[in-house]
Amino acid sequence: MNTNNTGGLHVHLEQATPIYLDAQFHCATGELIVLVGPSGSGKSTILRCIAGLTIPKQGLVRFNETAWLDTDLGIHLAPQKRSVGMVFQHYALFPHLSALDNITVVLGETSRVHREERARELLELVNLQGLESRRPEELSGGQQQRVALARSLARDPDVLLLDEPFSAVDQITRRKLQLELARLRQQLKMPIVLVTHDLDEACILADRMCVLHHGRSLQAGAPADVTSRPDSDLVARLVGLTNLFDGEVIDHKSEPKITLLCWANHTLECRHRPEIRPGQPVSWIIPPQQVILHRRDRPSRGERENPVHGVIRDFVVLGGDVSITMFVEDNPDLPLSLTLSSHVAYRNHLGMGEHITVSLLAHGIHLMPQR
């Protein structure tokens, strides 16, 4: 197990029991990597391995030039020596200490006054001024979580490990904390590993995203890449993409450069993927926003591309948007989602059971060869 990456945090873990792991990723200094994956896919376990709380059967954890863990060489640094800041999924606050003391107690051996000042600063950072003297059990869930966040920053760690650090706070506070995190990242230049189930959060904050499933890292890359060009249908499903279908590549054209796909009696024009040979079965996706409604009031651009008919079977108003699910050619096995501004939906008199025609924009179709 070796790597040529230098700088930042390099993680490579393998074990069969008790929790299957086969994960590998790198997080450069100043970079934020987000681990996403279903509940039970091993995200917390990986953070524990990085922090030194769990020792995998086989593994390498290296920070800059230092090996924190190298099972081949028998290196295993104690958690205290690893200089991580960690927010535990269940916070793990010290139950007998006030919010303030939860932080001062981990601040080194400077003077009491100094430590308190710093602790107050950190609590202010997470919007908890006024609650310094409350013990954890006198705080609400979200307040506890914010104390945990403040505590993880207290020792000025080299690496920040955040296990769903904003899951219990409201969206306004969450946005503020996300901004703080972004600011800190610029300022402190350390690798940050973030676990979150909120894909929007992941997209906003992350430089890289690593998708996990059953302990295995499936794909890593920029969030925009992973969510728009997943490697496989599994990754697509895991990052919450809808409009996932099966089809078969039939041909490639060179002028314009497009690939032709056979799907449910349609031949769809797709973004050019010459490396997929014709006849290959593929999964494919299209984001709901790339599905364009043919308007009744006036034609819009792109109506030439891949027209598809169907009937509206779901119509959900979300804020100012409308999320529509249509069954392509009335086939309940082919549900296709699209989103529209509610005013568009309104002006086109859309509603349950209406028949509509949409275009699947060719450059929005992403093909994934099936294994």
Added chain:
Amino acid sequence: MNTNNTGGLHVHLEQATPIYLDAQFHCATGELIVLVGPSGSGKSTILRCIAGLTIPKQGLVRFNETAWLDTDLGIHLAPQKRSVGMVFQHYALFPHLSALDNITVVLGETSRVHREERARELLELVNLQGLESRRPEELSGGQQQRVALARSLARDPDVLLLDEPFSAVDQITRRKLQLELARLRQQLKMPIVLVTHDLDEACILADRMCVLHHGRSLQAGAPADVTSRPDSDLVARLVGLTNLFDGEVIDHKSEPKITLLCWANHTLECRHRPEIRPGQPVSWIIPPQQVILHRRDRPSRGERENPVHGVIRDFVVLGGDVSITMFVEDNPDLPLSLTLSSHVAYRNHLGMGEHITVSLLAHGIHLMPQR
């Protein structure tokens, strides 16, 4: 403290210390009410009062014809007698029992075989088949949360109290559980009180939404109403609305019925609100989806309405959407957000620093008199 509402769950709580409460809401049978509010606003405390774990100084909790709590009459039913199913924010699983036994132990005095069968059913409902014999500490955070959810359903409760029941699970599982909940609701016809920080979740699931702030219930109503027509700027902020500004009503017109608003050297046409007298200072909001871009390629409808110029100061791609923030007339105190499909943004060559013109759709402007 009296109420004429019959059927369902009626809650009215008041106290000054230790946790300030002044909350009141009603949840009919088969209805799902969602409590939203910032971290520490008293959501968990209210659930605890309903369950009988906390006794407020003054209060009334009535389920159908039965008073569970009536401080005036000195009625205070024990939690065991209230037939609630509760998911605790921190799960509160029984640490010495397996996932299966966490459920069988609360099932009444039927035969062991019967109880196991039912428990297995419930675990399957929350996607935990195969993990029946694991103890809580051998489960991931999200798996624990799902055991808690299954357990809350075990006793066939009359009222369901859910404290952020999906916060630790991934979006796919969450969607599945939300669907299950929606199904259960139809089937079991009980009042459900749900606490969540996820406003999308709230909008999808809830019949009614109650907005809390510092223990006080500010507004209750259908989620679409609350999020589109908040009572005050505070509620608007709490439900996460952007595009919140101050202005002053100057006049009402009757043909067409509109109200005129003075804002930042503009006179805006707004949805008619004749009850607000001219000269009254108001806060107002407009959803980002009701802010329409004047396209370069071709004019769109509605460009007559309230045109506003500005410069793009933020440009975030989220999935297939683009979220744009512009500073109206270059004024950083007037940030206005709008969302577009990314293909529209692309075709109009939008980007940071570009000057654009938008229309604020009159019927999308909501006025809130200031106190």
Added chain:
Amino acid sequence: AADSPIVAAASSLNPALNEVRQIFEAETGQAIRLSFGSSGNIARQIIRGAPFELFLSADERYVRTLVDRALTIDRGALYAIGRLVLFVPNGSPVRADREMRDLERAVADGSLKRLAIANPEHAPYGRAARQLLEARGLWDRLGQKLVMGENISQTTQFAATGSVDAAILSHSMALSPAMSRRGRFVVLPEKWHDPMRHRMVLLRDASQIAVAFYSFLRAPAATQILERYGFSKPGAIP
């Protein structure tokens, strides 16, 4: 046998009385149960209703207390006279002599570190030891060199483990087989202390068997055994 009479006796009688009991049971075919304890405790227990039928005290005074409270049939009878010995463990800097001259010397020159006696406040052999030491003018000079056992058996254990340089013990203890290898002793003259009269008394509800055992104890068969264990035969004193 669960309902055979219980005879309460001072702990110091333990091996001797057991032998007497065996002979009694062999001769009469009647069973007796023995309950040992400190004479003081037994007296208290009798006052509080203990189901004892015969009480063999190591100290006459406890018997008198019971007689005064009318808990007994009569004033009882002497069954033995106790004797003191000076016991010197192996390796001690003190030599044992009847006049305790070497002990005096050892006290004077400080070579004696520890002398064990029974507690004079409540143990009869302790009280006698104190009288003896006072008579020899040693009492005041011993001070913290005195180690006091709860009773005479414990005092004997101090000597047996070699934890003290000398000990004033009962003749019966010194004669026990466990002690013979551990040191040597001399019997001390009776003139330096009040006679240690061991009195026994039948209690009010005494059964026929208990009365029989009471008589047996005064018969030669029993007194010989007691004498062998170091308890002198009482004289003519009733």
Added chain:
Amino acid sequence: MDWSALALSLELAAWTTAILMPIGVLIGRTLARRQFVAKSLVEALIALPLVLPPTVLGFYLLVVFSGTSPLGQIYEMLIGRPLVFSFQGLLLASLIFNLPFAVQPVQRAFESLPGDIREAAWCCGMSSWRTFRSIEFPLVWTGVLSAMVLTFAHTLGEFGVVLMVGGNIPGETQTIAISIYDRVQALQDQQAALMSAILLVFSFATISLIYIINNRRRSRREY
């Protein structure tokens, strides 16, 4: 070897442990849950039987149990035989002087139970008794175990109180501890050593068996 004394001791220890366990759980749980003004005083009171020398405690118990005291008289009236110098008297004394061991560890165990677990049980509709039986008791079990082991061991070894209240009657109130004590007093060192060794080996085996079973159970279930 005095087997009947050993049997008696075991009987006494078993009864004491069995009776004290529910009492300890009851008192320990109450002290852990309730806050009342005199709580510290009650807690101190429970520790007091330890402070007096056992023989002295035994003496006072003898006074209280005897036929001349109200308690003794009531007992004799109801049961028809005296409390003192009987197994029942021993047992009662044993219960009193073991109280501190039975209460303290259990109280601590209840104190360290997280509150929300009980609340969860209630919200699941479990009655107080079911909550206790299925949730609380398994979670405080190690505390109860400590209490039981201390009580059991201490009852085996105690002889001051037992001697005083019981009167050292062979087959009835003579425990193994007294029997060994008698041997030591009679300078029968070898017999005493033999009996001590048997007692120690036996106790060691019993207690370690208890711990082995418990540790097994916990390494399976961690509780």
Added chain:
Amino acid sequence: MDWSALALSLELAAWTTAILMPIGVLIGRTLARRQFVAKSLVEALIALPLVLPPTVLGFYLLVVFSGTSPLGQIYEMLIGRPLVFSFQGLLLASLIFNLPFAVQPVQRAFESLPGDIREAAWCCGMSSWRTFRSIEFPLVWTGVLSAMVLTFAHTLGEFGVVLMVGGNIPGETQTIAISIYDRVQALQDQQAALMSAILLVFSFATISLIYIINNRRRSRREY
């Protein structure tokens, strides 16, 4: 009233408690954390001093401490005076027979500490010692307190071992327990009662003070 004996008892109890506390914490913590094959046996072994009658235990300790045993000889060589019949000897004996009380409650307290709290401390960079001092110890404090109270009270009341090893030397090894016992034996009931009463009142005051302070602290901080 025998004030010097009371003072001696308090001194002995204080020393015993003070020395046993760290030992109990060390052993209790190790037993709670580590899993090893012979663990159950070690746990049983620690309970054994309770099983022997105190006088008998005292007798064996006397044998082991006396000048004829290796331990006694080494001690005498190093310190220059014999171990038996000295305060140091008493203290050593006292430490041995109080071990079960010092270890058990502390072990249970450590066992009920949630593991993630220690882990959090490590991840915050706190050394093992700091973790122990600032996190673990405050959280196991009530267990330690139980251990201390039991040890303290039991040392005050113990007289079997003390008498045997100490030899009842006034001002040096005569504790209040022995002194009361002597009064009872000498049928000096009033004096015995007076001394018992003083001892009880004094202990009650001390222990309840400890609990009052502790309960105050906890009702402020709940720990």
